[in-house]
Amino acid sequence: MNRRLFLQRNATVLSAPVAAVASPPQAPPATAATPAQTDPPETVSRYANKKLPTGLARTTSTLAPYTGAWGYAQAAHLLRRCLFGPTRAEILAAAGSNLTAVLNGLLTAPAAPAPPVNVSATDTSVAIGQTWTAEVFNQTFEGARRTSLRDWWLGQQLGQSVSLVEKMTLFWHNHFAIEFGDINDARMGYEYCRLLRQHALGNFRQLTKDVTVTPAMLRYLNGNQSTAGNPNENYGRELLELFTVGKGPLIGPGNYTTYTEADVQAAARALTGWRDQAAPVGSYFTASRHDNTTKVFSAAFGNATLAGSGAAEYQNLINLLFQQAETARFIVRKLYRWFVYYVIDAQVEADIIQPLATLLIQSNFEVALVLRTLFGSQHFFDVLNVGCLIKSPFDFTVGLCRQMQMVFPPASSAVAQYGMWNYLNSQTTVQQQTLGDPPTVAGWGAYYQTPQYHELWINAVTLPRRNQVTDLFIGNGYSRNGARIQIDAVALAQSLPAATASDCNLLIAEFVQLMVPFALTTNQLTFLKAALLPGLPDFEWTVEWQEYLASPTSTAKKNAVNTKLKAMLRALMGLAEYHLS
Numbered sequence: 001m002n003r004r005l006f007l008q009r010n011a012t013v014l015s016a017p018v019a020a021v022a023s024p025p026q027a028p029p030a031t032a033a034t035p036a037q038t039d040p041p042e043t044v045s046r047y048a049n050k051k052l053p054t055g056l057a058r059t060t061s062t063l064a065p066y067t068g069a070w071g072y073a074q075a076a077h078l079l080r081r082c083l084f085g086p087t088r089a090e091i092l093a094a095a096g097s098n099l100t101a102v103l104n105g106l107l108t109a110p111a112a113p114a115p116p117v118n119v120s121a122t123d124t125s126v127a128i129g130q131t132w133t134a135e136v137f138n139q140t141f142e143g144a145r146r147t148s149l150r151d152w153w154l155g156q157q158l159g160q161s162v163s164l165v166e167k168m169t170l171f172w173h174n175h176f177a178i179e180f181g182d183i184n185d186a187r188m189g190y191e192y193c194r195l196l197r198q199h200a201l202g203n204f205r206q207l208t209k210d211v212t213v214t215p216a217m218l219r220y221l222n223g224n225q226s227t228a229g230n231p232n233e234n235y236g237r238e239l240l241e242l243f244t245v246g247k248g249p250l251i252g253p254g255n256y257t258t259y260t261e262a263d264v265q266a267a268a269r270a271l272t273g274w275r276d277q278a279a280p281v282g283s284y285f286t287a288s289r290h291d292n293t294t295k296v297f298s299a300a301f302g303n304a305t306l307a308g309s310g311a312a313e314y315q316n317l318i319n320l321l322f323q324q325a326e327t328a329r330f331i332v333r334k335l336y337r338w339f340v341y342y343v344i345d346a347q348v349e350a351d352i353i354q355p356l357a358t359l360l361i362q363s364n365f366e367v368a369l370v371l372r373t374l375f376g377s378q379h380f381f382d383v384l385n386v387g388c389l390i391k392s393p394f395d396f397t398v399g400l401c402r403q404m405q406m407v408f409p410p411a412s413s414a415v416a417q418y419g420m421w422n423y424l425n426s427q428t429t430v431q432q433q434t435l436g437d438p439p440t441v442a443g444w445g446a447y448y449q450t451p452q453y454h455e456l457w458i459n460a461v462t463l464p465r466r467n468q469v470t471d472l473f474i475g476n477g478y479s480r481n482g483a484r485i486q487i488d489a490v491a492l493a494q495s496l497p498a499a500t501a502s503d504c505n506l507l508i509a510e511f512v513q514l515m516v517p518f519a520l521t522t523n524q525l526t527f528l529k530a531a532l533l534p535g536l537p538d539f540e541w542t543v544e545w546q547e548y549l550a551s552p553t554s555t556a557k558k559n560a561v562n563t564k565l566k567a568m569l570r571a572l573m574g575l576a577e578y579h580l581s
Contacts, residue, residue: 049451053343061382062351063373068381071095072513075102077386078375080517080581081339082106082164084157085399088495088514094162102162103376107368109201110161115190116152119418120144129414133190137278145186150435151421153193154428157398158408158421164371168200169193170394171338173435174443175331176211176243178220180436185219187281189436192216204331205322205365208243209315213283215276221441226272228291236267238441244321245300246330258326259300266295270306270317285311300324322365328357332370334447339371340380341388342453352379387517389581390454392446393431396466396579397424400473403514404487405495416481423478423485430465432457458579470573474566489565490558493545504532504541508568516577524575531571532564 068074075094079086086094094102115131123141126132132145160166173196180189192214199207211217217235218224226232240259241247248257255261273290276283292308301324306316321327332353333344344353356370363369374380391399401408401424409416425435438444446454472478477486493501500506508528512520520528533541541564548557572578 048455049453052451054345058341058343058345058347059379059382059384060347061377061379063355063377063379065376066099066378066381068378070099074099074381076513077381077517078102078106079162081389082167082375083160083162083402084166084395085402086162087402087405088510090162091514099376103372105162106164106375107201107372108163109165110163112194112197113156115194116145116148117414117418118144119148119151119415133187134280135187137185137187139184142184142186146180146189146436147422148418149180149186149189149193150425151418153435154394154398154425155417155421156197157394158401158424165197165200168367169197171335172196172200172207174338174438174447175334176207176217177438177441177443178216178436179438183216183219185215185278185281187278188214188216188219188276191281201368201371203365204360204367205318208239208322209318212239212271212314212318213274215278215281215283218274218276218283223271224275226268226274227289228269228272231265231268231272231291233264233268236271237264239267239271239318239321240264242442244318244327244330245324246326248300248326255298257300258324260298262296263298263300266297266306267317269293270295270313273311274314287311325357325361328360328365329353332356332360335367335370335374337447337453339374340385348379352377387577387580390446390457391579391581392444392454392457393428393433393462394435395581397428397431397469400470400573401485404473405492406473406485406487408485409481409483413481413483416483419480420478420483420485423480427465427469431462466579467574471570474570474573487566487569489569490548490562493561493565502542502545504529504538507541508532511569511572515572516575517580518577520575520577524577528568528571532568534567 072091072095076086076091078099079091079094083090115133117129118126118132119128121128123132123144125135125138125141132141132148135141157166157170173193176196178189178192180186183189192211195207195210195214199210212223212235215224221235221238222232223235226235240263245258248259250256252260269291273285273287274283275286275289287310290308290310290313292310294308295306297304297306297320301320304320306313306320309316336344336348336353336356352374356374359373360367360370379385400406408420411417428434433444442448445452446456449456473485473487474489475486477484493507496507496510500510505525508525512525512528529538544557544560544564548554548561551557
């Protein structure tokens with residue numbers, strides 16, 4: 001495959017913003033439970049950005065510690081960016097605490113999860129419910145294992161604790177992108193996932209070193225084929241362009257202020273000699289395949305040299321890259337676009353990016369301190385940074401399930417549990433985000449593709465898919481393997497304080513503050529009330545709700561309130577604001 005297709009896509013978008021761009025990622029193979037779906041080619045909306053906003057400064061806030069009000073709104077903003085759909089209980093707990101304590105929790109890694117298990121009768125290597133991650137590779141079982149891995153990963157997002165680990169694991173997946181289908185060994189895919197999660201809140205430099213020789217990356221970017229006589233430049237190029245220093249301004253054919261073609265070639269030679277290993281899963285170094293000559297780098301690296309140093313040379317190369325100040329700035333910009341906003345103007349560059357990059361260098365590339373400073377800053381809580389991101393498919397789909405407190409099968413019913421996770425994966429795929437398969441080595445376009453950035457999540461293909469999944473879950477739900485997942489609107493209302501649940505205005509307000517990132521207009525609230533009580537006075541809701549509470553086993557009385565609640569939730573989920581974080 002052409003892993004550098006993103007360069008062509010980017011040029012297409014920039015030169016013809018209303019023309020068709022790449023087709024959406026392919027869904028997993030169709031099954032009886034998940035029928036094949038075909039969509040027209042993705043197009044960039046004529047209303048999308050044609051250029052980045054310039055001129056007038058967007059914000060003036062800085063990294064000074066946030067000392068403003070702390071309550072539900074602030075806690076919700078923080079958790080929306082750090083979790084996949086915070087629940088009402090999580091927001092209330094954070095609001096009842098303080099910013100420092102909440103950040104302490106977010107920056108604490110939970111225990112590593114148990115590995116994925118087999119839920120397919122086709123994989124006869126282990127029993128249903130037992131892990132396959134230590135079994136020998138078998139192409140016959142590979143499809144089932146890969147599906148299990150994707151579904152398990154989504155399950156970790158769904159069951160996340162109040163920690164940044166899952167959001168950061170996905171961030172690193174987008175940064176150090178691989179594609180499960182290309183590496184063709186789910187066990188290596190699992191080791192890659194385990195590594196990203198292990199270092200999610202850790203040291204960026206160490207993660208870069210470990211990723212470089214993890215078997216999945218060695219396979220994906222052909223490091224396993226790189227020898228002294230024939231160094232493969234794929235990983236060396238992406239290590240410079242996408243993983244560390246990034247592209248500076250172009251100064252010549254293939255040459256940038258941050259690196260040159262000669263640097264790519266020198267890096268490729270330094271990386272030679274590593275191979276992936278299938279049994280046990282890992283990697284190893286073969287000295288005879290390594291280029292042990294001295295590598296000379298360009299003026300961008302101060303004309304540094306790397307003496308041939310065998311198995312340790314890749315680490316010396318990465319240490320050299322991390323001596324460049326641009327490496328810190330490059331990753332901080334990516335973190336900013338992931339968690340705050342896509343526009344980095346002169347003020348943000350000077351007052352946010354540069355100080356955070358300096359902090360990252362001073363902390364020896366420990367990411368947690370940078371995240372703590374960013375999330376604890378006046379800038380993060382600036383009103384202009386609230387509700388300004390479009391939800392990714394995972395934020396949208398997983399967040400929907402979590403905020404609506406949908407009940408999933410327990411781990412004791414692994415086949416049913418993984419089946420539901422598999423269905424959610426199918427829904428994020430048709431929304432153009434697939435776990436384990438970013439569309440290119442650059443990751444998902446919404447995080448780098450200028451000038452649209454996250455606007456790319458919403459198009460003629462994906463918006464109907466989002467509406468379909470909310471309509472499905474607010475309706476009859478989804479059934480598979482004898483289980484059903486759906487929104488229980490009555491249970492949601494009953495989980496609220498009694499006085500809130502029985503007052504239509506308070507009820508609507510409670511759902512609004514949970515599900516959208518800022519206050520709605522009076523007209524929008526009137527629209528939601530009309531959905532709940534079409535043509536009826538306010539007291540009608542109180543009467544019907546109290547009648548239901550008095551006779552909870554009455555099907556008629558439950559249906560009366562359930563129908564109204566579902567109509568209101570469907571209307572709320574249909575608002576444009578519901579797609580914002």
